[in-house]
Amino acid sequence: MTVDPAEEVADTGGRPAPLRRAEHRAGVHVRVEPPTRFERLLYGFVRGALVGFARLWLRVEYAGLEQVPTDRPFVLAPVHRSNIDFLLASGCTRRRQRFLGKDTLWKPGFGPLWSALGGIPVARGTADREALRACQAVVEGGEPLVMFPEGTRQEGPEVQELFDGPAFVQARTGAPIVPVGIGGSQRAMPKGARFVRPAKVVVVIGEPLEAPEAEGAKARRTAVRTQTALLHERLQTLFDEAQKRAGTPNRR
Template sequence: MSLYPFARSVVAGILKPTYRIKVEGLENFPRDGGVFLCTNHISNYDPPVVGITAPRKVFFMAKAELFKVPILKDLLMNFGTFPVNRGGSDREALRTGLKILKEGNVLGFFPEGTRSKDGELGKGLPGAGFFALRSNAAVVPCAIIGPYKPFKTLRVVYGKPINMDEYREKKITTEEMSGIIMGEIGKLLKK
């Protein structure tokens, strides 16, 4: 039996009242099929916050170093998180991500690759464009609008899926696609 539903309710019971989480745009989130969910990254709390606000289970990739801690590794694996070696092309992580999307699940992704030190939106890495262009998943931008301060409102905004047909037809590069995704996240941050 999966720990996910239980852990999700426990984490929601802690984070939602602490950060007064307000969720917007849930009507934009596809109810079925593969979803490539791309969001900005401002805190270590971002994955659990996305996990408790998204209407479906979200699978994340996380830096491989976290999987070297025995208890943490077991927890991460139980929650559907898989390792990625940062700093290069991790073919196994790419295959795992595509498989998750092909099976009709939700892959949560932080295109910046690391947390923003100043809260500003950084440049997206090509991995975001890779998953968007190589899968048939809906590409959903998401913005986490802070701060993460107790009893201050934290907003999670889900945008409309990006129309991928035109970009696939134009055969744009993964870098260009990542830039488009970051642009959509940026628009949500400015709302």
């Protein structure tokens, strides 16, 4: 998700416009209120099935699970090389996490399911302010949030240029950013693949990046860009380690 903090601050006086408890965008129901009991149970069932599959089929290993906060919301920021990165991210904590997903997934018949599972639709490649407001609202409500800072799936061993989304949400909420390197997922399910291949996958979770102190719009804009640069550096280190542990050649 492309974010321009300067434009957002200038247009809203330093604070995103409030998001109603639930909104409709192009026929999509965006939920930001706390999950219902049914939604918690549904998420727990689906998460358990996906994590179980990953452990058996992909022999997935997690390193650094102790880095994930258990008593406060956070923004999980993984690298993105495969469609299975979503299920691998869900294994980082038993807590219900909210996920940003491309709005084209909210097709008739499937939209309510993605929303019940905690999905937040985003128009990729745009400054989707409604999605940003939803992200801020769910984090302020105490829920963890998953944002892939590279945006869409990428290829190769280099972490690509990051969008400011995670740092922007952190600047608004104070939540820590948890960087995550995922090694081997591209080998298990590369772009264009219809099925998941049995391959070794390793997820390495790094130390959370705490929110820096910043007073004033200019300081916040600088902090967002600085945090994004630091996140890029941390992600590259974690990605390299995860690739090495997964036995994936690093051709950088």
